[in-house]
Amino acid sequence: MQIVLGVSGVHHSYSGPPALDGVDLEVGAGECVALLGPNGAGKTTLVNLAIGLLRVQRGQVLLAGGNPRDAATRRHLGVVQQSLGFPATLKVGELVAGAAVRGGRPRSTAGPVLAELGLTEFVNRRAAKLSGGQKQRLQLAMALVTDPDLLVLDEPTAGLDVVARKQFWQLLEQRRERGTGVLVTTHLIEESAAVADRVVVLADGSVLAKGSPGELVALLPDRTVVARTSLDLDRLRALPGVVAARRDAEYVRLSTRSPEDLLRVLLAEDHQLSDLRVEGAGLEEAVVALTSRPQEVRE
Numbered sequence: 289m290q291i292v293l294g295v296s297g298v299h300h301s302y303s304g305p306p307a308l309d310g311v312d313l314e315v316g317a318g319e320c321v322a323l324l325g326p327n328g329a330g331k332t333t334l335v336n337l338a339i340g341l342l343r344v345q346r347g348q349v350l351l352a353g354g355n356p357r358d359a360a361t362r363r364h365l366g367v368v369q370q371s372l373g374f375p376a377t378l379k380v381g382e383l384v385a386g387a388a389v390r391g392g393r394p395r396s397t398a399g400p401v402l403a404e405l406g407l408t409e410f411v412n413r414r415a416a417k418l419s420g421g422q423k424q425r426l427q428l429a430m431a432l433v434t435d436p437d438l439l440v441l442d443e444p445t446a447g448l449d450v451v452a453r454k455q456f457w458q459l460l461e462q463r464r465e466r467g468t469g470v471l472v473t474t475h476l477i478e479e480s481a482a483v484a485d486r487v488v489v490l491a492d493g494s495v496l497a498k499g500s501p502g503e504l505v506a507l508l509p510d511r512t513v514v515a516r517t518s519l520d521l522d523r524l525r526a527l528p529g530v531v532a533a534r535r536d537a538e539y540v541r542l543s544t545r546s547p548e549d550l551l552r553v554l555l556a557e558d559h560q561l562s563d564l565r566v567e568g569a570g571l572e573e574a575v576v577a578l579t580s581r582p583q584e585v586r587e
């Protein structure tokens with residue numbers, strides 16, 4: 289497989305301890321790699337090195353075989369970042385055509401991409417007047433208009449509803465089939481399990497684990513106990529054998545290595561306990577467990 293992003297042995301420090309400490313990562317053509325990890329893990333630093341916003345201090349970053357700091361190499365790159373705003377007065381068509389020209393393509397490439405992303409009817413609308421989902425599609429159109437080899441998506445579906453999120457990923461499928469590689473950072477771990485071929489978990493500047501979502505889940509012998517309970521999360525986290533606890537709508541999800549013991553304690557503690565079931569761990573539970581007690585899982 290052709291490699292569109294190759295990161296090897298990368299270290300990066302700002303002023304304090306290293307933000308990245310020997311990170312390797314690859315994205316192949318057509319592949320979607322999700323970068324996960326808690327706040328401060330180093331995800332933004334890694335993305336900023338990949339897109340050429342930061343200079344590499346140690347190690348190597350190759351974007352489509354070149355240095356991402358070079359303008360010519362960056363033409364192989366498309367970026368969707370939450371922090372990128374639009375000039376409010378510009379129209380959708382102008383923005384996409386402008387992105388094409390900046391990427392060395394004719395203005396006429398904008399039309400087909402606007403159609404591909406379902407934005408043709410908004411071509412004369414000012415960007416500021418689009419809905420959240422339409423703005424995300426506009427950003428994607430601006431990123432895709434140069435037909436990039438690598439697309440970097442930073443929390444691309446934050447704030448979108450379930451339908452808009454699904455649409456967003458469906459729009460990308462054809463591009464991936466044509467060979468565009470995708471690097472996505474997201475806090476929506478279960479979403480990344482659905483769309484990513486591979487997941488890389490960063491914590492404290494190091495790669496804790498990498499593999500397909502299924503391989504990461506299989507690292508854990510944990511099970512998930514799901515139930516409706518009146519017990520609060522602090523109390524649940526203090527129960528014996530609970531590795532992690534979180535709310536999911538009206539349910540709680542508890543990760544544990546010994547579901548039988550936990551069930552006994554739960555039933556004794558909460559006589560109103562209902563809708564009880566035990567599941568295998570999901571990717572979210574796996575990532576929480578990996579990043580909260582790395583030593584135990586790494587062995």
Ligand SMILES: Nc1ncnc2c1ncn2[C@@H]1O[C@H](COP(=O)(O)OP(=O)(O)OP(=O)(O)O)[C@@H](O)[C@H]1O
Binds near residue numbers: 327331332
């Ligand atoms: N410009 C900066 N100057 C100094 N330290 C920084 C700077 N940017 C990031 N850091 C530090 O580097 C480490 C990694 O930060 P980074 O933003 O890459 O993490 P992250 O995984 O993207 O976090 P989040 O999920 O919160 O966005 C953190 O300890 C952070 O405080």
